[in-house]
Amino acid sequence: MTTIQEERTGEDLKSLAERAGRDLEDASALEILQWAASTFGKSFCVTSSMEDAVVAHLASRALPGVDVVFLDTGYHFPETIGTRDAVEAVMDVNVITLTPRQTVAEQDAEYGPELHARNPDLCCALRKVKPLEEGLVKYDAWATGLRRDESPTRADTPVVGWDEKRQKVKISPIARWTQDDVDAYVAEHGVLTNPLLMDGYASVGCAPCTRRVLEGEDARAGRWAGRSKTECGLHG
Secondary structure, three states: OOOOOOOOOHHHHHHHHHHHHHHOOOOOHHHHHHHHHHHHHHHEEEEOOOOEOHHHHHHHHHOOOEEEEEEOOOOEOHHHHHHHHHHHHHOOEEEEEEOOOOOHHHHHHHHOOOHHHHOHHHHHHHHHHHHHHHHOOOOOEEEOOOOOOOOHHHOOOOOEEEEOOOOEEEEOOOOOOOHHHHHHHHHHHOOOEOHHHHOOOOOOOEHHHEOOOOOOOOOOOOEOOOOOOOOOOOOO
């Protein structure tokens, strides 16, 4: 695939994102990622929480060897780390693991133990938001697995939008998909998924802040249960 490599200003990228968001609204997920691959080449990456590898798999079809960025917060379930290792072993992707500046023990020493229970916003900022901000510096565009049906806060997610905070093009190729679409793609292509999805978890984050969902709850209800917090800050 021929890629266009050129220097673009923030305004160039913003204009490009807004135009693509309109033009690609009805495009398939693969077509959106093919556009990203041809437009950005190696300055494009996928981020994955390793809840599943659907977007990573799609992106590998559009751009073999694509960078897949994973945030290892130090609080992940063993199943999540196992999913990351399996993705790296069997898929045509380049997994890049980002870690916070402090280990959990170092953070505990500075802020006190279980910061996630006392100030989850700060914990997320230190262990997710800041590492991703630093890890995305070399890219012009990044893809996520956000879907509009996951929660009310994600209902307006564009397939291609502008990440003002990071000055990046933000691509959500499966924004229009439903859980049924995800399940069908997983079944058709044998895509790796986190084993916790078969154990009552609908959304998988850090172990201390994630629980199984109850019948009738939306997919994000198991994250920071009992709090008004619904997002870690990566997408807000």
